[in-house]
Amino acid sequence: MRLNKFVALSTGMSRRAADTLVAQGKIIINDSIGQLGQHIDTTLDIVTLDGKILELPRESVTIMLHKPTGYVCSRDGQGSRTIYDILPPHYHTLKPVGRLDKDSSGLLLLTNDGTLAHKLTHPSFQKEKVYEVKLDHDLKEADLDAITKGVILDDGPSSLSLTPVSASNTDWIVTMHEGRNRQIRRTFEAIGYKVVKLHRTHFGLYRLNDLKPGKFKEV
Numbered sequence: 756m757r758l759n760k761f762v763a764l765s766t767g768m769s770r771r772a773a774d775t776l777v778a779q780g781k782i783i784i785n786d787s788i789g790q791l792g793q794h795i796d797t798t799l800d801i802v803t804l805d806g807k808i809l810e811l812p813r814e815s816v817t818i819m820l821h822k823p824t825g826y827v828c829s830r831d832g833q834g835s836r837t838i839y840d841i842l843p844p845h846y847h848t849l850k851p852v853g854r855l856d857k858d859s860s861g862l863l864l865l866t867n868d869g870t871l872a873h874k875l876t877h878p879s880f881q882k883e884k885v886y887e888v889k890l891d892h893d894l895k896e897a898d899l900d901a902i903t904k905g906v907i908l909d910d911g912p913s914s915l916s917l918t919p920v921s922a923s924n925t926d927w928i929v930t931m932h933e934g935r936n937r938q939i940r941r942t943f944e945a946i947g948y949k950v951v952k953l954h955r956t957h958f959g960l961y962r963l964n965d966l967k968p969g970k971f972k973e974v
Contacts, residue, residue: 758782758793761802765809767848767867768830776804812848817866819961820971828854828863838863841969852876853884853934853958861886861955862963864974875959876934882959886929886939889952893924898946906945910935913942 762773762782774791776782782789783803795802802809820838822828827835828851835857839847842865849865852872866872874880894917905914913935920926929939940950956963961974 756795756797758784758789758795758802759791761795761797761811762804762809764867765802765811765848766804767850781805812867815866815868815871816846816849817864817868817871817974818842818846818849818971819963819966819974820863820865821963821966821968822855822860822863823968824858824860827857838865842971846971855953855955856937856940859953859955860968861953862958862961862966863955864958864961878933881932883957884931884934884955884959885957886931887920887952887954887956888927888929888939888943888950890925890927890943891949891951894927894948895924898948901946902942906942908935908938908941908945913938915939915942 758777759770759773762768762776763770766773773782777789777791777793780788781804784793784795784800789802797811820841822838823841825836826838826841828838830837830839832840838851842849846865849867850872852864852866852875855861855863864875875882899917902915902917905912907913913933916930918928918930920928931939939953943950966972
């Protein structure tokens, strides 16, 4: 196996980041400094980073996290708290399946199962996602119709299915099958609304139910 792939799989980082560590001489293979492009025997070679032995994930692990607001999903928070600050170290190799932005909360899946991640995120599988959304002011009937038919964004049209939560036209249940970056927020912003709350409750067959903010469980 190529060294950068091994490091990426065993740490959860990208292959590019793994290459950077190799280039910096931080990856040691059997007491020798690893080299870019090097191949290793995963059953015989001992690979270490900062004195810690790296190992491939032994089994498929998927967890569901109730992400609180104020946390980012990347490993490098650039000054912000990250979801990995919540999780114990043995889950740090898991990668988010899709993302929730810093100001959003709710159901976030993390896994080391690439097949599962693909099935949950690839457009061909049409996995349903459900969100609780609160707007800064009442949604007009004409704008509701526009969102249902499709709002044009810079990366293509975006249509959402909306169900009112109550008599208030600021609170909605939003159902969608796509997963473009900040799609819900951008869709409402395009027609003059600001999303002040975005909370995911469903992702495919997974449900947040009564899992408390900051808590997680294997699924």
